[in-house]
Amino acid sequence: MTLRTNGNVDDGLASVLVAARGATADIALITDSTQAVMYVSASFTAMTGYEQAELMGRNCRVLQGPGTDSSTRRIMREVLASGEVFEGEILNYRKNGSAFWTALKIIPMRVGASTAITHFVSIQRDISNHVALLKQLQNQALHDSVTGLPNRTAAERAVEEVVKRAPDREVTAAVGLIDLDDFRLVNNTLGHAAGDAVLQQWAARVLSRLREGDVLARMGGDEFILILKNITRSTANEDLPGMLHRVHEAVKAPFTVDGQQVRIGMSLGIALVPEDGTDSRSILRSADEALYTAKERRNHRRTWWETAEHASIHSQDNGNSGTTNGRSGTGPEANPEDYPGALTSGNILVHFQPVVDLREGTVHLFEALARLTLPGGRVAYPDEFLPHLGTDDLRVLFVGVLDRALEILAAWDREGTRHDVSVNLPPAILLDGSIPALVDKLLHAHDIQPGRLGLELLESQVISLDAQRTALRELVALGVNLAMDDLGSGYSSLQRLSSFPFSAIKLDRGLLFHVQDRPLETLSVLATLIQLGRDLGMNVVIEGLENESLTEAATVLGAPLGQGYYFAKPMPPEDCLRWSDSFTLHSDVSLIETPLGALAYHLKFARLAAPHPLELDRCPLTRFLHEANASAEVEAWHAQQHEAPGIHPGSSKFLIDWLTPHIREHSPQES
Known part of the structure; x- marks a missing residue:
């Protein structure tokens, strides 16, 4: 690689790089004996945001600031002056x-016949969040x-x-499984945000109707x-009926979402310990069988719950084994056979949602999202139809969506607009x-470069077999980009990310x-994961x-890309270019407009014990x-x-405590 000093090519300095690489393969900077920068690696520019030309001839003290420890700087000078390696x-x-925190190693070099130090080689690695990440993810792991x-x-x-x-002669415990009736209808008609609300x-x-010590936990879905x-x-x-009647009061009044009133019901199967099970597996199976019976008799029951004891009697009366195979879903749904049928009859729709570059306020990427048109014209969303699709059906769906997405991308190219797709x-x-091979064939068919395609793998699905690993590596070899989707929702681990x-x-x-209720913890996790991506x-x-608020906070914390309804909902392909042409985003983090953005700005320095730099x-x-008075x-x-050398913990906490209620008052009901 050619070295430059003060912008001029100097082939004679190639020997410096050769010697430096003999000492270490992971070079960030090379300076001369006066510590003037003469070589900058691409990884260093990515880590710091400085371009090579901006650093040439300058001292790397340009990276230091008000939070840089003066004693560390003093020790560094003394060690290097003695000709030793600083770490x-x-x-x-x-x-x-x-x-950002870095693990720093500086190696004095003596190039050629000189006995004096001629150069310094610096190795730097961003270590800001390694420890913080593990601690924070552990705190999140059980909720x-x-x-x-829980x-x-x-x-x-x-x-x-x-x-x-168990057992106890005087007291017992009950374990129940609750299903929310008609909840899927809420998701399908009002969307996932409403369902979450x-x-x-x-x-x-x-929770407000439970006694101290009782537990309510989410198993998944509804x-x-x-x-x-x-x-x-x-x-x-x-006693048990009174407790359960009190719990059921939670659904007597409707729920209000975006000004609309929503009603749902509940079904419960409940089992006593140890009468209905002596280990966790058997007690949950008994509760599950009771829940099945409660839902089966939903239109003819007197209570919203069923006990395992009564469910067993009902099961015997109906001549079945009491298993839950074939349990019907709640709410008005299509026949399960309608979903594969829609696939084979070509009723796959593809909508697109933009992914916005938060640094530049631009859009170059759209995510392709599948929809199915069912008999009668109703459009089904993935949460509804994916549980009913087998592996062969999923393959048909993937091929259909990919083919259509690449077709749209090629059409946009012909109109003079270039976007990528995932x-x-x-x-x-x-x-x-x-x-x-199939992906390669479709890319060639539509004349799309592999680097313009991203494939997203759900983090909540298992990737364990060698065949899957091999296929992923072959896709990368084609030049296709891979993304882990929904990090934080399921099976993820640092090992998977690195493997x-x-x-x-x-x-x-x-x-x-x-x-809204735990802004500091939420922003800390986001900052940690953003740093993880950087690492x-x-x-x-x-x-x-x-x-x-969320968009500003994400931008302030340094998130490269963002996606969500603040920018746009998923839209049909014919609307995308018109939306893209009119889209603007002000990404100037020097202007903080929301309390959440203000907390994010303070946090990005406070979490590193660094003072505000400006x-x-x-x-x-x-x-x-x-402006907030x-x-x-x-x-x-x-x-x-x-104030140097670092933040004041007491006043930092006071500032955070002052901002937190303002975040709660600043309603997130913005479009």
Whole structure:
């Protein structure tokens, strides 16, 4: 590689690079003996935001700022002056002012016959979030992102604990499974955001009706676990109905979503410990059989629940084994055979949702989303039809969506507009090994370069077999981009991210659910995952940006890409170019407009124990606090964040505590 000094080519310095690479293969910078920069790697420009030409001839102290520890700088100077290798961690600042921690190693070099130091080679690695990521993800691991309730893992542990405590002569416990009746209809007619709002309101109502120690947890979808503890055994038959009637009061009043009133029902199957099961598996099976009976008799029952004991009697009376195979769904649905039929008859629709570059305010990528037209003309969405499709059906769906998406992309090219596209890829269809060749064939058929196609794999689906791994690597070899979709919703792990050739990760919108009541924790997780993408060299897309506050916070935290209803809902292809031509986004983070954006700005420095880098009168928070009519005390807390060598923990907490209620008052009901 050619080296440049002060902008001029100097082939003689190639020997410096050769010698440096003999010492280390991971070079960030090379300076001369006066520490003037003469070589900058591409990875260093990506990490810092500085272009090569901006750094040539300058001292790398340009990266240091008010939060850079003075003692670390002093030790670095002393070690390098002695001719030794320096290794340590230091807080640096990117070109855009954001702070980041690096693991730094500087090696003195003596090139040629010189006995004096002629050059310094620097190796830098961004380590901002490695420890923070693990801690924060562990805290999130046992809670459902939509409702805030314990998730399946936590629920199964709670059931195990209840079963282990039995038997007890005086008290017992009940384990129940709840299904929400007609909830799927809410999702299908009003959308997932409305469905999430109903789940949140429902969970809050039920929790307010439970006793201390009782547990409500989300198993997934519209199914929940209810654990009622400390039931007096001798009066259980009398006490349990009263408890369950109180729980059912949660659905007596309608739920309000976007000004509309929504009603749902509940069905419950409940089992007693240890009468209906002596381990977690058997107790859950008994509750599941009781739930099936409750739903089967929904139109003819006197109570909203069924006990495992009565379900067993009902099962025997009807001559079946009590298994749940073939349980019908709730709400008006199509016949399950209608979905595969729609696939084979060519009734696949493709809508597109834009993915916005938050740094530049531009759009170059659309996600292709499948719809099915059913008999009678009704359009079905993925949450409705995907559970009814087998592997062969999923393959037909993938091919149909990909073919149509590439066809649209080629048509846009002919109109002089260039966009890229991403398509969801079900991991199950990778097993037969034919998908890479099929993708290659369709790309050639529509004359689309492989690099313009992204394939998104759901994080909540298992990728474990060698055949799947091989297919993914073959797709990457074609030049296709791979993304992990819905990170934070299921099976993900750092091992999966590092083991598969992903070039992007998409953060599940459920991660944003608690932003109003737990903004600090939510933004911390987002910042951590954005940093994770930076560490792994992957693009990060934040899904679920539904309003200005979320969009501003994501932009301030440095998210490269965003997707959500704030920009646009999924739209038919004929509307995309018109929308794209008229779309504008102001991505100037020097102007903070929302309390959530203000908290994000403060957090990105506070979480690294770094002071705010700009002068106080130029800081975006100064203007925001003035326009928010903040008191002199609040402005003083902010001013302290600009004092070296680091933030003031007390005033930082006061500032966060002041911003938090303003975030809650700043309603997210923005379009």
